[in-house]
Every structure is written in C-alpha cells, then in structure tokens.
Amino acid sequence: MFQIIKDPSQSMLDSLWAEVTKTAICHDCGVKPGQPHKDGCDTARCLNTGMQRLQCDCGKCGEDVWTGIWPGIKECYEKRLVCFDTATNRVCFDLNRQCVEFQLECQRKQRNEKASAA
Numbered sequence: 001m002f003q004i005i006k007d008p009s010q011s012m013l014d015s016l017w018a019e020v021t022k023t024a025i026c027h028d029c030g031v032k033p034g035q036p037h038k039d040g041c042d043t044a045r046c047l048n049t050g051m052q053r054l055q056c057d058c059g060k061c062g063e064d065v066w067t068g069i070w071p072g073i074k075e076c077y078e079k080r081l082v083c084f085d086t087a088t089n090r091v092c093f094d095l096n097r098q099c100v101e102f103q104l105e106c107q108r109k110q111r112n113e114k115a116s117a118a
Contacts, residue, residue: 001085001086001087002083002084002085002086002094002096003083003084003086004082004083004094004097005082005083005084005091007080008080008082008091012082012091013077013080013082016077016082016091016092016093017073017077020069020070020073020093021068021069023068023069023070024068025066026041026043026066027043028041028042028043029041029043029044029066031066032066033066033067033068034065034066034067035065035066036063036064036065036066037053037063037064037065037066040054041053041054042054043066043070043071044064045064045071046058046060046061046062046064047060047061047062047063047064048060048061048062049061049106050102050106070095072093072095072098072099072102073093073095075098075102076093076094076095076097076098077093079098079101081093081094081097081098081101082094083096083097
C-alpha cells in the first residue's frame with residue numbers, strides 16, 4: 001500500500017534523488033549513460049508514447065538513450081511526486097502516479113490534435 005506525501009520537503013526530494021542516481025549502467029542491457037538501449041531492453045521507452053518499448057506497437061518508438069536514471073524518476077522529482085510504501089516502510093518516488101499523469105497528458109494531447117484537425 002502506498003500513501004501519497006502531498007508536500008514533500010526539498011531535502012526529502014534531494015535525498016531520494018541522490019539515492020536513485022547512484023546507478024551507472026542500465027540494469028537490463030548494461031549500457032552506460034549516454035548510450036542507446038539495446039534491442040529487447042525492458043527499460044527502454046517509446047519516445048512517442050512513453051510506454052515500454054517492448055510493449056509498444058506504434059512504429060515510431062525512436063532510439064531511447066539511457067540517462068543513468070530510471071524512466072519517470074526525473075518527472076517525479078520535478079513534479080514532487082512522492083509516496084510512502086507501507087510494505088517496506090520507505091519513502092519513494094511515486095512512479096504509479098507519474099504514469100497515470102503521463103497517460104492523461106497524452107490523452108489530452110490527442111484530443112487537442114483531433115480538435116485542431118477538424
């Protein structure tokens with residue numbers, strides 16, 4: 001169970017950021033920051049939809065580059081999306097909420113594009 005932390009302090013955000021930016025190589029394909037993910041990597045994202053590239057069928061995925069940071073973490077930091085995981089008693093970035101917000105943003109963008117085209 002996750003509990004939303006509505007107004008995390010800057011020191012909490014910075015502490016979480018320091019923890020998650022320790023990873024140098026991609027856990028799945030082993031590339032270093034600045035290198036494109038290898039084919040079949042489960043961390044690579046579609047640059048068009050934001051979905052996991054392995055599950056995307058849009059045909060316009062592009063070449064996702066490993067930054068050294070798990071997908072969505074930077075956005076969680078910037079949007080201050082933090083939660084408390086009651087199972088592990090740890091504070092973490094709220095990737096689930098980030099995913100939902102991203103999907104809603106994509107849906108709004110698609111509606112606006114359709115409205116503009118009409």
